[in-house]
Amino acid sequence: MLTIFSDYTLRTVALGAGALGIVSGVLGSFAVLRKQSLLGDAISHAALPGVVIGFLIGGKSPLALLIGAAGAGWLGTLVVRSIVRTTRIKDDGALGLVLSVFFGIGLMLLTFVQRQPDASQAGLDTFLFGQAAALVRSDVVTIALLGAVAIATVAVFWKEFKLLSFDPEFGTTLGLPMGRIDVLLTTLLVIAIVIGLQTVGVVLMSAMVVAPGAAARQWTNRLGVMVPLSALFGATAGVSGAVISSQEAQLPTGPMIVLSASVLVLVSLSLAPGRGLLWELWRRRKNRKRLSVDAVLADLYALDLQHEDEHPHSVAALNAMSAERDGVGEELKQLEDRGWASQAAEEQWVLTDAGRAEARLRSRSASMPGDGRASEEADGRLGAAP
Amino acid sequence: MTQPQLEIQAIAVVTAIACALPGVFLVLRRVALLSDAISHSILLGIVLAFFVAGSVTSPLLIVGAAAMGLITVVLVQALTRTKLVANDAAIGLVFPALFSIAVVLIARYSGDVHLDTDVVLLGELAFAPFERLVIAGYDMGPQSLYLMGGILLLNFAGLLLFYKELKLATFDAALAAALGFSPALVHFGLMGMVSVTAVGAFDAVGSILVVALMIAPPATAYLLTDRLPSMIAGSALIGAAAAIGGYWLAHLLDASIAGSIATVLGAMFAVAFALAPQRGLIAVARRRGRQRWEFARTMLAIHLLNHEGLPEAADENRVEHLKDGLGWDGDFTAEVVKQAKRNGLLWEGEGALILTDSGRRLAESAVAA
Numbered sequence: 001m002l003t004i005f006s007d008y009t010l011r012t013v014a015l016g017a018g019a020l021g022i023v024s025g026v027l028g029s030f031a032v033l034r035k036q037s038l039l040g041d042a043i044s045h046a047a048l049p050g051v052v053i054g055f056l057i058g059g060k061s062p063l064a065l066l067i068g069a070a071g072a073g074w075l076g077t078l079v080v081r082s083i084v085r086t087t088r089i090k091d092d093g094a095l096g097l098v099l100s101v102f103f104g105i106g107l108m109l110l111t112f113v114q115r116q117p118d119a120s121q122a123g124l125d126t127f128l129f130g131q132a133a134a135l136v137r138s139d140v141v142t143i144a145l146l147g148a149v150a151i152a153t154v155a156v157f158w159k160e161f162k163l164l165s166f167d168p169e170f171g172t173t174l175g176l177p178m179g180r181i182d183v184l185l186t187t188l189l190v191i192a193i194v195i196g197l198q199t200v201g202v203v204l205m206s207a208m209v210v211a212p213g214a215a216a217r218q219w220t221n222r223l224g225v226m227v228p229l230s231a232l233f234g235a236t237a238g239v240s241g242a243v244i245s246s247q248e249a250q251l252p253t254g255p256m257i258v259l260s261a262s263v264l265v266l267v268s269l270s271l272a273p274g275r276g277l278l279w280e281l282w283r284r285r286k287n288r289k290r291l292s293v294d295a296v297l298a299d300l301y302a303l304d305l306q307h308e309d310e311h312p313h314s315v316a317a318l319n320a321m322s323a324e325r326d327g328v329g330e331e332l333k334q335l336e337d338r339g340w341a342s343q344a345a346e347e348q349w350v351l352t353d354a355g356r357a358e359a360r361l362r363s364r365s366a367s368m369p370g371d372g373r374a375s376e377e378a379d380g381r382l383g384a385a386p
Numbered sequence: 387m388t389q390p391q392l393e394i395q396a397i398a399v400v401t402a403i404a405c406a407l408p409g410v411f412l413v414l415r416r417v418a419l420l421s422d423a424i425s426h427s428i429l430l431g432i433v434l435a436f437f438v439a440g441s442v443t444s445p446l447l448i449v450g451a452a453a454m455g456l457i458t459v460v461l462v463q464a465l466t467r468t469k470l471v472a473n474d475a476a477i478g479l480v481f482p483a484l485f486s487i488a489v490v491l492i493a494r495y496s497g498d499v500h501l502d503t504d505v506v507l508l509g510e511l512a513f514a515p516f517e518r519l520v521i522a523g524y525d526m527g528p529q530s531l532y533l534m535g536g537i538l539l540l541n542f543a544g545l546l547l548f549y550k551e552l553k554l555a556t557f558d559a560a561l562a563a564a565l566g567f568s569p570a571l572v573h574f575g576l577m578g579m580v581s582v583t584a585v586g587a588f589d590a591v592g593s594i595l596v597v598a599l600m601i602a603p604p605a606t607a608y609l610l611t612d613r614l615p616s617m618i619a620g621s622a623l624i625g626a627a628a629a630i631g632g633y634w635l636a637h638l639l640d641a642s643i644a645g646s647i648a649t650v651l652g653a654m655f656a657v658a659f660a661l662a663p664q665r666g667l668i669a670v671a672r673r674r675g676r677q678r679w680e681f682a683r684t685m686l687a688i689h690l691l692n693h694e695g696l697p698e699a700a701d702e703n704r705v706e707h708l709k710d711g712l713g714w715d716g717d718f719t720a721e722v723v724k725q726a727k728r729n730g731l732l733w734e735g736e737g738a739l740i741l742t743d744s745g746r747r748l749a750e751s752a753v754a755a
Contacts, residue, residue, distance in 0.1 A: 037475040038419055045594065087665060089413070092474075093605050096418040097655065100598030104648020107595075108635075111642035129489065203426060207482030214475045250493045255486035262483040269470055277468060 010246045013132050016140040017238030017257055020196045023147035024205075025212035025234025026154055027192040029227045030185055032213035033165045038092075039077065039186070040209030042099040043193045044202045046076030048106025051127060051197075052113060062142065062198075069194045076102050077186050103202075130201030132242060132253035143195045150188045154227075161185055162223055200254035211261035212237065218272035233268075237261035289330075294362070295322065296331040300341060301359035304351045312344035393515040395633050397531050398647065401587050402599050402625030404538035407545055408579045409600035410618050413608060414556050419474070420577065421600045423462065423481035424455040425584040425593035430488035431455070432585075437495070448585050455581025456574065458484060511590050511633075511643040530590055537586040544579055545618070552576065553614055591644040599625060602651035609655075609662040624654055682722045685712060687731055687749035690741045703738040 031037055050072025051065050058064020076098045083094040154161060160181045163171040171178045189209070196205050216230035241257030270277045299321045303313045318328045332349055335341035340355030351359065412418045431454025432447050439446040458480055465476035517529040526532075545552070555562040555572040562569050580600070587596045607620035632647030639646070660667050689711055693702040702711055708719045723739065726732050731745030741749065 032472075032475050035472050035474055037472070037478040038422075041419075041422065041478060083659070086667060086670070087609060087659070089605050089608060090416045092416050092418040093413045093601060093608075096422055096597055096601040097605050097652075099422065100594060101602060101648050101652035101655070103594050104598050104645045105652060107645030108639065108641045108649050109645075111645060112639045115640050203485055204482050206478050207486075210475050210478035211482075214471050214479060218470060252489055252493050255489045255493075258482050258486040259490070262479065262486070265479055269465075269468065272470075275470060277470075 007246070009133070010242065012137060012140055013135050013246070013253065014239045014242040016135040016143055017132060017199055017242045017253070018235040019140065019143045019147055019238070020199050021208065021212065021234030021236070021238030021257075021261075022231040023143070023150055023192045023234075024196055024208040025216070025230040025232070026151055026227055027185075027189045028209040028211075028213040028234070029216060029223075029230040030161060030165055030213075031189060031209055032217060033223075033226075037210045037214075038095050038206065039080070040189065040193055041206035042076055042080060042095040043073040043190055044197060044205040045099040046102035047073040047194060047197060048103050048127060048202070049109055050075075050106075052106055052109040056113060062139065066142070066146075066194055069197060070190050072102065072106075073190045073194060074187060077190065127197060128201050128203065129252065130197065130199045130204070130254040132199045132245075132257070135199065139198065143199075146191055146195050150191050153184070153188055157181065157184065165223070200257055204254050204258045207258040207261060208234065208237075211258070211265050215261075215265045215268040218268040218275060233261070233264050237264055289334075292325075293331045293334045295325075296328050297335060297340060297355065297359050298363065300335075300349065300351050301356065301363065304356060304359075310350055312348035312350040315347045315349065318349075390515045391633075391637075393528050393531065394511055394643065395630055397514050397528060397534060397590055398511060398629035398633055398643070399626045400531065400534045400538050401590050402603070402629040402647070403622045404534055404541055404583050405587055405596060405599035406603040406621040406625040407538075407541040407618065408576060408583055410604040410607070410614075410621050411552055411556055411576055412580065412600060413604040414614075415573075415576075418601045419477055420459060420462070421580055421584065422597050423458050423477050424577070424581050425588060425596045426481045427458040427484035427488075428452070428455050428581065428585050428588065428593070430484045430491075431457075433488045433491050437491075448582075451585040452578065452581040454484070455584060456577060459574070459577045510592075514590050530586075533586050534590065537583055541579055541583060544575070548572070548575065591647070595644040595648050598648040598651055602648070602655055603628070606651075606655045606658045609658045609665050624651075628654060679722070679725060682714075682718070683726045683729065683731060684748060684752045686722055686726055686739075687741060687745045688752060690732065690739055691746060691749040691753070694741060694746075700736070700738050703740070705734075705739065 028040070031039060047069035050068035050070070052068070053072070054064040054066070054068020057068070080091075080094045080098050083089055083097070084091055089097075160171070160176060163174075163176065164178060164181050164185060168178045168182075171181070193205055193209065196208055200208055212230040212234035213226075215233050216226045219229060220226050237257055237260040241260040242253055244260065245251040245253040245256040268276070271279075273279060296318060299318055300313065302321075303317065304311070315328060315332070318332075319325055332341060332343075335355065336343065338355075339352060340358055341349050341351055344350045409418075409421070412421055428451035431451035434454070435444070435447045435450025438450070461480045462473070462476045465471060465480065466473045471479065514530045515528045519526045519529045519532055551562070551567050551572050554565070555567060555569045559569045562572070583600075584593065584596050587599065591599065603621040603624040604617065606624050607617045611617050611620055628647055628650040632650040633643055635641075635650060636643040636646035658666065661669075663669055686708070689708070690703050693699045701707060705719065705723060708714055708723075709716065712719075714722070723732075723734075726745070727734070730742055731748060732739050732741050734740070
């Protein structure tokens with residue numbers, strides 16, 4: 001585990017994956033909030049023709065590939081926007097169309113180039129699944145530099161991006177060019193995706209955009225907390241994926257990064273305070289228990305009304321009063337704790353004065369609207385009005 | 387045309403039509419991207435079924451893959467229903483996770499077996515005729531033609547049998563539920579159809595281009611028609627045409643057939659996007675232009691009506707004066723006046739413009755409206 005400090009390759013890969021996680025975490029937060037989670041999927045697929053064209057023009061220069069990928073990805077988002085804006089095809093159709101058609105064009109171009117006699121065999125594998133293990137220092141520097149530019153831009157336009165994510169119409173009324181701000185944010189997302197392609201590949205890049213943001217969203221309602229948290233989650237997923245995949249042979253890095261991110265999402269979905277699934281489960285149980293205690297109190301009160309004096313009632317009678325009840329021991333104990341009921345004998349319980357008062361209060365407030373007395377009062381008031 | 391060429395085109399056409407049929411409803415129901423999710427996560431189903439069956443040719447693979455497609459849909463729905471993430475994020479979380487598990491399993495446990503992720507993602511139509519169906523020593527043709535033909539029949543039968551339900555649940559889910567059809571059942575039926583089709587087709591065209599075959603033809607047809615039957619027929623036709631066109635494009639360039647088919651599909655969509663008779667960019671631009679002139683003629687008629695019979699009419703209704711009255715420049719005014727004359731809205735007498743009866747009627751009805 002500590003090899004991360006000594007192993008040069010692992011350190012490079014982990015640094016690269018971590019930096020990538022930070023960038024995609026930051027930009028992904030906005031994509032998740034704006035319900036554009038799958039735009040990342042479309043952009044990463046749409047980048048393929050750009051990669052091939054970049055390769056044709058610039059050879060194996062990484063910068064040419066990056067620029068080509070970014071250009072094609074950006075063009076893809078433009079096409080999606082214009083389809084959604086001018087036709088009745090919705091987001092999902094436009095994204096699916098751009099994703100698959102651009103990828104198809106890229107595949108056609110790539111196979112065309114590969115079958116030329118003097119072409120060197122540029123593998124499609126790298127593009128599809130990423131090749132984190134092949135990251136070298138200059139790649140990490142590129143990721144870090146481009147990522148820093150993207151994050152700095154987010155910091156500069158923080159207010160505008162926040163407005164765009166939550167209330168773009170309000171932004172328009174303030175006179176801000178929301179369309180151009182949207183294009184800027186999308187461009188940054190394109191950059192985040194393009195620098196990740198080499199590490200995790202096309203198919204899995206979309207997860208790097210969605211997962212950290214979706215996980216961070218569970219822990220907070222504030223954008224200022226969510227974005228850094230998402231960056232932290234992204235970095236954690238990147239580094240731990242890289243480290244885990246280095247521990248054993250044949251654990252591909254890209255999928256391990258995505259699985260780490262997925263684990264973070266699962267943990268966040270279950271544990272997040274206030275809205276997580278476990279929290280919800282606990283709240284539901286508490287509610288159910290409270291309701292069943294209330295029901296037993298009401299039943300005990302109903303039995304109590306049958307008698308002038310204080311009269312103990314059997315547990316069996318209480319059990320029989322509701323079909324889906326199995327045992328009232330716990331509920332009675334709760335009532336006793338609150339001083340509303342007491343045990344008179346074995347299996348015999350009686351309502352205390354406080355319990356009777358409480359139950360009367362509740363039954364009255366529950367039956368208020370249809371209550372005879374209430375309508376009488378209303379009638380009286382109506383009569384006095386003229 | 388040689389025998390394999392013919393066979394490849396036949397497989398491509400059958401696959402394209404089989405994909406287009408469920409695709410229509412994916413696009414109309416706005417769940418197009420579920421096809422993307424399903425076509426990726428079926429890889430995990432294939433891998434798991436492969437571990438159970440121990441061979442890549444077992445029919446269990448198709449069953450496992452289709453089941454995984456449905457599981458994907460269920461997971462996405464369950465995640466959406468927690469309300470903790472939006473539907474699109476749920477899709478983006480589920481399928482990469484399932485796909486990652488599949489890739490890791492393949493990398494670790496089936497290193498020397500023929501189960502190549504490239505092939506799953508990209509497919510290779512050119513190899514499809516190599517696998518022959520041989521019955522009692524007779525060569526009956528390529529296996530995948532039968533597989534896709536069977537899936538096409540299945541989809542077609544499903545469409546015929548449940549046409550009414552699909553249509554109702556797609557266009558008015560609330561009414562469908564009120565009438566006692568279960569929208570959920572229709573949804574899962576459709577998703578089952580998509581899963582089986584994706585499994586059958588990924589072998590030939592790869593999982594990413596299954597998405598192209600499912601979405602691009604219906605999206606194109608959607609721009610051309612307002613009627614469901616013609617949209618279905620149009621999608622099938624567009625898919626088939628792109629399959630044949632794509633094959634020959636690939637032949638010409640010596641490139642991937644699946645990629646070329648997607649390219650042709652993209653080109654067809656682009657043409658429809660630009661030229662569709664009602665909804666195309668050009669039609670919309672022309673309609674806007676026409677409305678502009680129509681509006682200007684009406685404005686002119688209203689202007690003339692306003693001053694008609696009043697002392698200043700002779701002044702206000704002169705052509706040179708319209709510039710001030712309506713704020714138009716000279717060329718534009720001249721063109722509007724020319725058009726209005728041609729349409730019989732007005733005539734020119736004593737240097738001023740005078741409305742005809744029909745011009746007056748137009749102005750009066752426009753003002754009244």
